[in-house]
Amino acid sequence: MAEGIWLRLRYRGRTERLWQAIATSGAAARRIAHRDGAIELEVPLTGLSPLRRALAGRGRLVLVGHGGWPLALRALRRRPWRAAWPVAALALYLALASHVWQVAVVGPQGIPKAKILAEAARLGLRQGAMRAGVDPFRLGQQLQVRVPGLIFAAVRLDGVRAVIYAAPDLKPPHALPPAARGALFAAERGYVTRVVVLRGSPLVKAGETVVRGEPLVAPRQGESRGQVYARVWRRLEYTFPLRSQRTYASGRQATRWYISWSGGRQWTPLGASRPFAQARREAVVWRIPLGSVEVARYTYVELRTLKIVRSTTYAELRATSLALATMRRSMPGAQLLALRTQVRRIGGDLRAEVYIEAETDIAQAKAGGRSRD
Numbered sequence: 001m002a003e004g005i006w007l008r009l010r011y012r013g014r015t016e017r018l019w020q021a022i023a024t025s026g027a028a029a030r031r032i033a034h035r036d037g038a039i040e041l042e043v044p045l046t047g048l049s050p051l052r053r054a055l056a057g058r059g060r061l062v063l064v065g066h067g068g069w070p071l072a073l074r075a076l077r078r079r080p081w082r083a084a085w086p087v088a089a090l091a092l093y094l095a096l097a098s099h100v101w102q103v104a105v106v107g108p109q110g111i112p113k114a115k116i117l118a119e120a121a122r123l124g125l126r127q128g129a130m131r132a133g134v135d136p137f138r139l140g141q142q143l144q145v146r147v148p149g150l151i152f153a154a155v156r157l158d159g160v161r162a163v164i165y166a167a168p169d170l171k172p173p174h175a176l177p178p179a180a181r182g183a184l185f186a187a188e189r190g191y192v193t194r195v196v197v198l199r200g201s202p203l204v205k206a207g208e209t210v211v212r213g214e215p216l217v218a219p220r221q222g223e224s225r226g227q228v229y230a231r232v233w234r235r236l237e238y239t240f241p242l243r244s245q246r247t248y249a250s251g252r253q254a255t256r257w258y259i260s261w262s263g264g265r266q267w268t269p270l271g272a273s274r275p276f277a278q279a280r281r282e283a284v285v286w287r288i289p290l291g292s293v294e295v296a297r298y299t300y301v302e303l304r305t306l307k308i309v310r311s312t313t314y315a316e317l318r319a320t321s322l323a324l325a326t327m328r329r330s331m332p333g334a335q336l337l338a339l340r341t342q343v344r345r346i347g348g349d350l351r352a353e354v355y356i357e358a359e360t361d362i363a364q365a366k367a368g369g370r371s372r373d
Contacts, residue, residue: 006030007048011039013059021058025050040064097292100129100162107166112149116164119146125155125162134162159292182219184363186210190230193359200224216363228363231337234356236326238319242348244308247278252302254279260294278303310350312343319343319352327356334360 011018018039022029027047033040043051052061103125105113120126123142125134136155143164144153152167184200189211195202201218204210210230217224254275259267279300286295320341327334338357343350 006042006044008040008042008064009048010035010062010064011041011059012037012062013055015039017055017058021051021054025054027051097160098131100125100131100134100157100160101127102161103127103164104161105164105166108168110149110168111166112147115147116143116150116153116166119143120155120164125164131157140164159287161292182222182224182365183215184217184224184226184228184365186212186214186216186228186230187362187364188212188232190232190362192228192230194229195226196228197224197226200226202226204228210362224365226363227361229359230362231357231359232331232334232362234323234327234354234358236319236323236354236356238315238322238352238354240310240315240318240350240352242310242345242350244310246306246308247303248306249280250302250304252276254300254302256298256300258294258296258298260296261292275300276302278305312345312350315343315350315352316341319354323354323356327358331358331360334358 025047027043027050029041029043029047031040031042055061103117103120105111105116107113120139120143123139125139134155134157136157140154143155143166144150147153147166149169150166151169152165154165156163156165182200189209192204192206192208192210195205195216197217200220200223203215203218210216216228217226256275257269259269279302282299282301284297284299287293288295320339323339323341324336327336336356336358338355340355341352343352345351
């Protein structure tokens with residue numbers, strides 16, 4: 001029986017003497033760690049005496065704990081009733097995990113959460129209900145039909161929690177007055193260069209200046225189609241810090257495991273401290289079925305800081321690139337006519353002003369009807 005008993009020892013003294021004593025005595029040591037200026041290790045009961053003789057007063061060994069299956073079996077033979085505790089705890093855990101203890105409704109604003117919870121309770125989904133008696137698919141279909149104002153409803157059982165996902169019904173758009181339909185208006189101010197009308201009557205011609213909201217093409221029989229091209233101008237401003245810092249991944253990684261129970265309890269085998277001063281965390285969580293126990297793996301990627309000093313050339317090129325991207329997004333299909341960038345240093349920043357001149361179709365329909373091809 002003594003072969004299966006391990007003793008937890010704490011050694012204070014010179015480290016090299018301990019290694020020499022372990023090698024001389026032939027004792028099998030495991031789980032060696034430095035703690036509070038001392039060395040803790042586990043040694044089998046049969047190796048304690050040879051290790052003490054090998055040290056011969058050149059260090060101090062203190063017993064801080066013991067364990068092993070032989071000791072556990074001997075304690076169980078003395079008090080057999082202790083075996084009932086894990087069985088009772090497992091039975092209680094399975095009994096509690098077979099019920100639903102939390103019911104929540106998730107969805108956008110406008111869904112009747114109180115009506116959904118009340119109807120779900122009438123259908124059998126409430127706190128304390130048996131999980132086996134809840135059919136998520138059937139319950140979601142019934143909620144969608146019985147609760148007014150829903151276009152979608154689904155139920156998901158996640159351990160002892162039930163989540164009801166719902167979405168409100170779509171509302172039809174309001175009808176617009178006939179006078180507001182059909183005409184083409186200027187989306188922004190500009191200098192008209194070309195007018196192409198396919199249906200309707202043009203109200204402007206090339207060489208005129210228009211402002212935003214000005215009518216361009218009058219409808220004929222409630223419809224107008226065409227394009228009105230104009231030269232438009234943009235003034236965009238961007239600010240870049242002269243000096244800044246940026247983090248990047250160094251390539252070093254570390255993994256931590258966490259086990260969580262209900263009530264907020266958590267067990268961290270490798271410790272809860274972060275392995276790096278700066279790190280990006282990636283989490284993967286597994287939930288044990290029929291319970292609220294979670295096993296999580298956190299992968300920490302080390303981040304390092306890089307100091308950046310920007311020049312006026314960088315600010316000019318970056319501002320020009322951002323301005324062109326903004327023009328392509330706000331004026332699709334526009335033709336670039338002129339571009340000019342100016343960079344100034346103001347305090348600790350670089351301010352870039354970009355002036356853009358382009359030709360684009362500014363005609364748009366305010367509401368309803370066909371506008372343009």
